[in-house]
Amino acid sequence: MGSIKSLKCRECLKEYEPQFRYVCEECFGPLDVTYKELSISRHTFELREKTYWRYFELLPIANKSNIVSLNAGLTPLQNADRLGNRLGLKSLYIKNDSVNPTFSFKDRPAGVAVSRAKETRLKAVGCASTGNLAAATAAHAAKAGLPCYIFAPSDIEHVKIAQALSYGAEFVAVEGTYDDANRIASMIGDKKGIGIVNINMRPYYVEGSKTLAYEVAEQMDWQVPESLIIPVGSGAMLNAICKGFEELHSLGLIDSPKNMKVVAAQPRGCAPIVDAFKHNSDEVIPVERPETIAKSLAIGDPGDGIYVLKRLKQYNGLAEEASDQEIADGIMLLAQTEGIFTEPAGGVSVAVLRKLVEESKIEKDERIVCYVTGNGLKATEAIIGLLPKLNTIKPDAAEVSAIIRG
């Protein structure tokens, strides 16, 4: 049996039974899952399955039989010596989450939320999505045998729509922004009792993302990294990663993460959190019309924005943005040094890392983890126009010789 205890208000700390509820009825604050006291050692996980479900006791599912798993997680932590060399860094690692079953980190939060939906006997699930969550939720719903409703802007990448439709989801393409899609999903979800994974199931959803901290800690032999570069849309993942490191510390598995430096990376065309950080403000002013090739980060009114700002204060944080060109350069730099092909969100992480090293805000010898959260195959539109034109030839040896010098 799992060890979920309650839902606790992040603002006023009021506690609730862990039910179908996501805001505090006293103060409308968001709710977070708490757990019963646990005794766990580093060895507890060693021999377990190579998925994020190896951390079952720390996830909000009461009964293992309700787990809906596509075997996501425990993705590579790649020693990025070639990229590090190029940037002048001695100890750089890429957490390569682009190789999950639906090709983004969203298999973590979606898998946990759909499992919880199954456990609480909801009849259908869904999500509001910038693209990747659509595929992740639809795939897990298929495995659970539950109907799935996707609400997303109509202009997201074709592959992401094709994925969700193939998994059998009902796709509601909204002519508008992500925030518009989110509003519609929220209304429908509450009215029809659908488990919208990132809205009315958000307390469970965010728990999936914290496994991005657990895995990095375990893969680094339970050392705390010195810097984290995290791409930010709603901010839920950044917040969850911080929660993950804190939980490991309170379980006695790692040293205190208090000296860790947390970096929020956003695309220039939608960087409300970076803007607030740079103006030293506690208030996140929504971006009405996001415009960026990093569509998975195009959330103008980030749900966890103010909590990201708090985390940045707490963890010696920094926030930086990258232009479309810098993002494209970041994608190609990562691909050509490390053999990892990421979508623009990963390009944002790499571009921001590069910028902070150039500005000496990140030191050469820091132990850095750069989170690469989605796969390049899902967003080739973003870079196809920037790549060298294809040389086509007649199948003739002389023509080939003319092209391949040396």
Ligand SMILES: *Cc1c(COP(=O)(O)O)cnc(C)c1O
């Ligand atoms: C959703 C997404 C993010 C941002 O996650 P948030 O929790 O919304 O901040 C980052 N990268 C990729 C590839 C995503 O799909």
Ligand SMILES: [Zn+2]
């Ligand atoms: Zn409250």
